Amino acid sequence: MKQTAPETPGERPGMPDSNGRYGDFGGRFVPEILMPAIAHLEDGVRRILPSADFIEEFQRELRDWAGRPTALTLAPGLGRQWGAEVWLKREDLAHTGAHKINNAIGQVLLARRLQAKRVVAETGAGQHGVATAAACARAGLPCTVYMGSVDIRRQAPNVARMKIFGAEVIAVDSGAATLRAAIDEAMRDWVCNPVDTYYLLGSVVGPHPYPYLVRELQSVIGREARRQLLEISGALPDIAVACVGGGSNAIGLFHEFLEDESVRLVGVEAGGTGSQPGEHAATLARGKPGVLHGCYSFLLQDGDGQVMETHSVSAGLDYPGVGPEHSMLKNKGRVEYIAVSDREALKALGECCRSEGILPALESAHALAGAQRLAKEQPGAKILICLSGRGDKDLDTLMSIDDGGFLA
């Protein structure tokens, strides 16, 4: 495959309006104490992101440090089993093992230009935490990562990696002690330290300008994949599929294809163990609009507006909110959102391991399971899947499930 420089961020279609709205969704619902920090960040995003100097450094870091462009891999084994032509965009091959590094290094470069003294972040699966810790180590910035204590247990290898990179990892016990509680606590840290602290949010959620900023930094995924697929196969995919928790790898993949009307775009949410409240994290499929963590978007909530607990075998998808741009794309009908169960995701993960020699993250396994379902609907389809991360972090979880028996 031809190795070319990763593409650059810049002004893209689908800019939010000046209040950070994507249609009805988005906005900035934060305490007044954070408004100057938000304005400072917004100004930085507007000034710095399109500057030649930033673009040059970001591209160089993506290429020389993070290992981009990542490969696009034909998956003939999965293709035969599913009756489809399957292509995997290999974000698992990026440095630190997931697409999260694209956003982390981009925001750390931005934080340094904004004279931040310290970085805070939340993490669910730990991939964003590891990416942030690594990027902060490289940039020489102190880093604090909030992580739910349940996630600390189920993603132990990533906790060790964050600590080795010099990050302080703070366990969060409130609520369900997962990603949502970690964001609550990271935002409280920011509320207490709004001047010198840079909050490095890991997904396309939160107050404006984060959904825009993170999308710009992640859209390298779709730009590379589209170009690679055209170069190798000469045609666009029929379907592009990605998993959706907050939705950063999905937006990153989809954005480049939004205007390709022939390409069906499908986001796959965590269906968990069932459709009752607390059994899943299928926000777009089963939620209704509300405000959480600074933005108006689809939300899993009860009739009183209290945010509901979620469940997914995948820590990175175990979140009751979703990025506002996804909410808009759902309402416009441009992207379809489906949910697959823990069981379907695990089964697809096993198939990918056995037939392709690739261990995907539990999050990415949801995209595989969704693609498998779509292949049944559309036999012979050419399907592009964002394999957003690698599954090494999930080995403990995998081995504890049915003693690994689902793999057989």
Added chain:
Amino acid sequence: MTRARQITAALAGDGSGRPGLIAYLTGGYPDERRFRKYFLQIAAACDLVEVGIPFSDPMADGLTIQNASEVALKNGATLKRILQWLAELTPQTRTPVVLMSYLNPLLAYGYARLARDALKAGVSGFIVPDLPVEEAAPLGSALSESGLALIQLVTPLTSPERLALLCAKSSGFVYAVTHAGTTGGKQALPADCVDYLGKVRAQSQLPVYAGFGIKSAADVAMLAGHVDGVVVGSALIDALDEGLDPGEFLAGLRR
């Protein structure tokens, strides 16, 4: 007189120079029975009661109010029930009541229905900590049509231009956050916060009340003369948890 103006009148002071006092209690904390009792005791000992609507993700709150919200939710407190309780409680006191709520419970309730039921419950206004003025128009107009206040918060980081805007947009009173932080906490108030509070007071036509981290008579004494009054929340809940009499605790703050 609108409800918003009643707040302003109640908080303007009696000319004696004694600082006004707003007392915060999480609605339904720790349970319905004790909330009803505490509410009336507190209302008798302060100038305005701020009733918190418990929320699952209170991002501006420290540990005390996070915990109070969790307990209240577990014991069945909802916005609807709290409004029903207040409809029975507010006729028993002349002290005005405002609700402190994160936005999502209000959104879920519906703004038109909220304004109507708040009026019926004897509520005079709202404080919404995750609703900056840029996003406030839909709720603000629903409330102002009913004469209800939407109280703006200002902070030490608020620029002079923004301070002027927020003071102009506020109704009822202006809530001046003392420092960058969540509610409650053990640390001392920053000594320089009186300078900032003076600037807020110079800008505002409405009474200015300082809140966040005010926990003792010494804190109140330090702020007296620089603001029209203070807001006490976490420290009151801590006092209730320690079994202190809320009326005596509040009276002690101004002694």
